[in-house]
Amino acid sequence: MRWTLRISFLLLLAWAIFMVSPFVALYDLSKAVEARDVARITERVNFNALRASLARQILGEYLKTQDLGGLDQQAASQAGAATLNPVLEELITPQAVIDLLDDGQIAGAGGVPASPIRLDLGSIENAWRTFIASESQGFRAITIPLPVDAQKDSQFRVTMRLRGTTWRLTGIDLPAPLREELIKRAAAATK
Template identity: 75%
Template sequence: MRWTFRISFMLLLAWAIFVVSPFVALYDLSKAVQAKDVARITERVNFNALRASLARQILGEYLKTQDISERDRQLVAQAGATTLNPVLEELVTPQAVIDLLEDGQLQQIQREGAGGPAISLNPGSLQNVWRIFILSEAQGFRAITIPLTPDEPKDQQFKVTLRLSGTTWRLTGIDLPSALREELTKRASAASK
């Protein structure tokens, strides 16, 4: 009977550590962003996956504005990936990640008066930590989406997706607010002309 309790306790402890580990990784990433530690950010970010995530969002925003048949959407999506490349090159750098996660703006596209929601990776109070934990969305055992601005309306929220790679949680996606997606879409279409 004692062995059953010991094994149950060990399994419960391992599960608790696993559940908390992405939030610890996000906290570590926040410290790297605050310190502007490019080496640690590079370790914690999967830039290829981040590129795909941002390309999907920007291209999706662009396709919303176009009157295109479903069959032509795939062709446009493939061509759009090439068009987006210069914009994505600026977004998928450690400095751009710092800009996005520090204040919700990209310094390259920041316009006067175009303030986004303030992003704080610093958990602050226990109530804020609990709210972020509750609003997080697990995607199986290897990925989790965490809202960084849970008090903002859905279309103004930043969300990050972390994926387990080996024993390390790495940033694989940033869900941008609609205003920033629209700005990046305009920028991509201006770059293609």
């Protein structure tokens, strides 16, 4: 009986640690952003996955605004990806990620209002609301809306993915004003 209780307790403890670990990783990332520690940010961000996440959002919205004139959607996506490349190059650097996570704005966005992407665990209530609002995507990925108290159209949705024993930032769903700004940049790049 004792061994059953001990093993059950250890399994429960391991599960609790696993459930909290992406939030600890995001907190560590926010502290690295505050310290402007490029090395720690590079460890915590998967830049290729982040690039794909941003490209998918911007390209999808950009193609909705364009008249394709019978052009195949796949061909339009490939052409759009080529035109988006300069815009994405500006966003996928450690310094650009620091700027985005620090003040919630993209460099040169002209004051587009957004909230900073910070994991504020100032109280147990706020930590609990953040935990409840997060969406698990299996055992290896979780999406966390930040700030948790903001309206959905002004929230960032941060996706963390487990690789090995490290949770890394793999995606940021941008709020509507920032997406629109990037679509304007993409449209200007095509002209």
